[in-house]
Amino acid sequence: MNIHEYQAKELFEKFGVATPRGKVADTAAEAKSAAVEIGSNIVVKAQVHAGGRGKGTFKNGFKGGVHLVQTPDEAAEIAGKMIGQILVTHQTGEEGKLVSKVMIADAVEIKKEYYLAVLMDRESRSPVIVASTEGGVNIEEVAEHTPEKIYHQVIHPLLGLQPYEIRNLCAKLGFSGDVAKQFGKLLQALYRLFIECDCSMVEVNPLVTTPDDRVLALDAKFDFDDNALYRHPDIAALNDPTEEDPREVEAKKFDLNYIGLDGNIACLVNGAGLAMATMDIIKHCGGEPANFLDVGGGASQEQVRNAFKIILGDPKVKAILVNIFGGIMDCDVIAKGIVAACQEVDLNIPLVVRLEGNNVAAGKQTLANSSVALISADTLADAADKAVKAIAV
Amino acid sequence: MAILVDENTKILVQGITGSFGGRHAQLSLDYGTKLVAGVTPGKGGQLFADKVPIFDTVEEAVAATGATVSAIFVPPPFAADAILEAVAAGVDLAVAITEGIPVMDMMRVRAGMQGKKTRLIGPNCPGLVTPGLGEGSHGGCRIGIAPGYIHKRGKVGVVSRSGTLTYEAVWQLTNLGLGQSTCVGIGGDPINGTSHLDILKMFNEDPETEAIIMIGEIGGTAEEEAAAWAKENCKKPMAAFIAGSSAPPGRRMGHAGAIVSGGKGTAAAKIEALRDAGIEVAGNPSDMGQALVRAMG
Numbered sequence: 001m002n003i004h005e006y007q008a009k010e011l012f013e014k015f016g017v018a019t020p021r022g023k024v025a026d027t028a029a030e031a032k033s034a035a036v037e038i039g040s041n042i043v044v045k046a047q048v049h050a051g052g053r054g055k056g057t058f059k060n061g062f063k064g065g066v067h068l069v070q071t072p073d074e075a076a077e078i079a080g081k082m083i084g085q086i087l088v089t090h091q092t093g094e095e096g097k098l099v100s101k102v103m104i105a106d107a108v109e110i111k112k113e114y115y116l117a118v119l120m121d122r123e124s125r126s127p128v129i130v131a132s133t134e135g136g137v138n139i140e141e142v143a144e145h146t147p148e149k150i151y152h153q154v155i156h157p158l159l160g161l162q163p164y165e166i167r168n169l170c171a172k173l174g175f176s177g178d179v180a181k182q183f184g185k186l187l188q189a190l191y192r193l194f195i196e197c198d199c200s201m202v203e204v205n206p207l208v209t210t211p212d213d214r215v216l217a218l219d220a221k222f223d224f225d226d227n228a229l230y231r232h233p234d235i236a237a238l239n240d241p242t243e244e245d246p247r248e249v250e251a252k253k254f255d256l257n258y259i260g261l262d263g264n265i266a267c268l269v270n271g272a273g274l275a276m277a278t279m280d281i282i283k284h285c286g287g288e289p290a291n292f293l294d295v296g297g298g299a300s301q302e303q304v305r306n307a308f309k310i311i312l313g314d315p316k317v318k319a320i321l322v323n324i325f326g327g328i329m330d331c332d333v334i335a336k337g338i339v340a341a342c343q344e345v346d347l348n349i350p351l352v353v354r355l356e357g358n359n360v361a362a363g364k365q366t367l368a369n370s371s372v373a374l375i376s377a378d379t380l381a382d383a384a385d386k387a388v389k390a391i392a393v
Numbered sequence: 394m395a396i397l398v399d400e401n402t403k404i405l406v407q408g409i410t411g412s413f414g415g416r417h418a419q420l421s422l423d424y425g426t427k428l429v430a431g432v433t434p435g436k437g438g439q440l441f442a443d444k445v446p447i448f449d450t451v452e453e454a455v456a457a458t459g460a461t462v463s464a465i466f467v468p469p470p471f472a473a474d475a476i477l478e479a480v481a482a483g484v485d486l487a488v489a490i491t492e493g494i495p496v497m498d499m500m501r502v503r504a505g506m507q508g509k510k511t512r513l514i515g516p517n518c519p520g521l522v523t524p525g526l527g528e529g530s531h532g533g534c535r536i537g538i539a540p541g542y543i544h545k546r547g548k549v550g551v552v553s554r555s556g557t558l559t560y561e562a563v564w565q566l567t568n569l570g571l572g573q574s575t576c577v578g579i580g581g582d583p584i585n586g587t588s589h590l591d592i593l594k595m596f597n598e599d600p601e602t603e604a605i606i607m608i609g610e611i612g613g614t615a616e617e618e619a620a621a622w623a624k625e626n627c628k629k630p631m632a633a634f635i636a637g638s639s640a641p642p643g644r645r646m647g648h649a650g651a652i653v654s655g656g657k658g659t660a661a662a663k664i665e666a667l668r669d670a671g672i673e674v675a676g677n678p679s680d681m682g683q684a685l686v687r688a689m690g
Binding site: 198 | 637
């Protein structure tokens with residue numbers, strides 16, 4: 001799960017990660033009063049999850065989702081041009097994102113930009129701190145061209161961040177004296193936030209030093225472990241469903257794991273690995289998958305019906321491939337569920353069904369006897385081939 | 394000998410009175426597995442299926458029955474504690490079926506298990522099966538949630554990160570007449586107990602296993618590590634399949650660990666590493682069984 005920049009700033013403030021003053025505003029009037037509190041040198045930032053805001057363009061023609069202003073009146077004027085408008089950046093796609101809030105923040109002067117992140121590293125099974133003297137740019141490019149400028153510090157999962165580890169990082173980043181002290185305090189707070197909020201990543205890019213030698217986290221990107229949200233209702237509440245694919249939001253309500261893609265052959269599969277493999281074989285046979293969809297190991301009639309509804313909500317879909325490996329469940333029960341679900345949703349595009357597993361002969365008979373016009377397939381390859389051909393004719 | 398478990402292995406189930414745990418405990422009993430105890434705190438003294446004693450703690454269950462393996466079906470908020478309890482009770486193998494355990498919990502569990510004798514398989518896995526010699530492989534050791542009857546006793550070792558995709562592979566093998574020594578699902582989470590490489594080493598040493606099929610997916614570098622080791626050390630013919638070559642980067646494909654991030658964990662990189670190690674890679678998921686036939690020449 002991701003969050004907005006203003007929400008990240010609020011989390012930073014809660015945990016004591018030094019960051020420039022800032023406030024969120026829903027209206028131009030609120031933006032003005034927030035700007036009065038900040039003073040001069042104000043930055044107005046559109047709040048959407050997508051990157052590339054500064055270079056983006058609003059559909060009303062207004063250019064840039066990030067603006068520097070000097071007075072509260074200017075802040076109100078800019079905020080008025082952003083709020084309620086659609087911002088298009090290189091990450092939003094051409095449909096863009098609705099901006100419903102802006103952040104008004106202190107535009108601090110920057111002496112030097114750095115990069116700092118804490119992330120969960122699967123190889124070492126530990127948190128890792130990643131830091132670089134090259135901040136404010138794409139860190140993956142730094143990693144590719146000048147990997148020696150990126151420093152990694154693996155943290156012991158049970159001991160946590162140690163003072164010597166902070167000193168080592170300070171030495172590598174060239175921090176000393178009071179700046180080192182401030183950096184240490186910031187990193188400790190950031191690490192505590194990472195652990196206590198069950199993050200999978202917190203990235204501060206850039207971390208900056210100012211001409212008056214303050215160390216501040218200027219922008220942040222969070223990724224939270226979805227599996228841990230049950231114990232963080234306050235963080236779960238930060239989720240903004242308008243930032244997500246509405247079909248994915250709908251699927252979640254029914255406990256379906258759905259990811260929309262660009263193709264035209266929808267698939268409905270039980271199990272995540274088999275669902276990925278089904279997408280792969282559609283592509284292998286010359287088609288394009290319209291989605292990833294895991295209905296869970298059991299594939300109940302209820303799940304299948306809801307899944308059909310979500311799939312059919314995508315106008316690009318021209319055919320459906322159902323691939324169920326009935327391990328424990330009786331294939332005949334699954335077949336009856338598929339037939340009933342088809343009748344309920346009034347299906348009018350080709351449907352290819354491939355069933356395998358427990359009592360499969362009876363399941364195939366049920367499919368063959370039904371009044372639903374479906375195409376039965378034996379193997380995965382056969383199913384994908386039939387789905388691709390069903391679209392071609 | 395198969396690996397890890399055989400038909401004589403005594404197992405217990407943590408979370409046996411839950412609907413999920415209970416259902417699969419019954420299926421294991423039906424398969425002929427020596428399920429000797431259940432554990433549910435507060436339900437000690439009761440019986441499961443009128444014959445399997447239930448205990449309040451794993452320690453009591455192990456002491457009373459001699460169980461050496463625990464299958465864990467406990468819900469995510471309590472699963473880390475359940476794994477640590479099994480480790481403290483000294484079982485040889487803990488198999489965590491539970492899906493949805495926070496990564497931070499698994500990080501602490503793995504660190505806490507350092508130096509202990511228990512091996513963990515999973516979490517978020519279908520478990521493992523050593524097929525028996527009876528009809529539909531009855532009489533084997535089934536730990537977890539895999540359908541027993543799809544298996545057939547034989548000489549192929551199967552290791553996979555997935556559930557139903559593993560059943561697909563096993564079913565293909567069985568229909569080709571290729572039985573299995575042991576089938577292990579290591580799970581789809583980013584931090585798990587046992588890797589592809591760990592299982593590969595065991596199959597390599599197991600006299601009963603004559604060929605190996607490894608099923609991986611996008612995310613992480615576990616398949617590359619296994620391939621690098623196999624290139625130098627594996628004495629047996631190997632086939633593999635990697636799921637997710639059509640998955641978009643940056644999206645988590647169902648399994649918490651199935652994500653291509655920062656250019657790492659792509660299907661293409663894994664397939665290249667496998668081919669470089671001389672492993673026969675199935676071109677599509679319908680081809681997994683045949684790929685092993687080709688590997689065995």
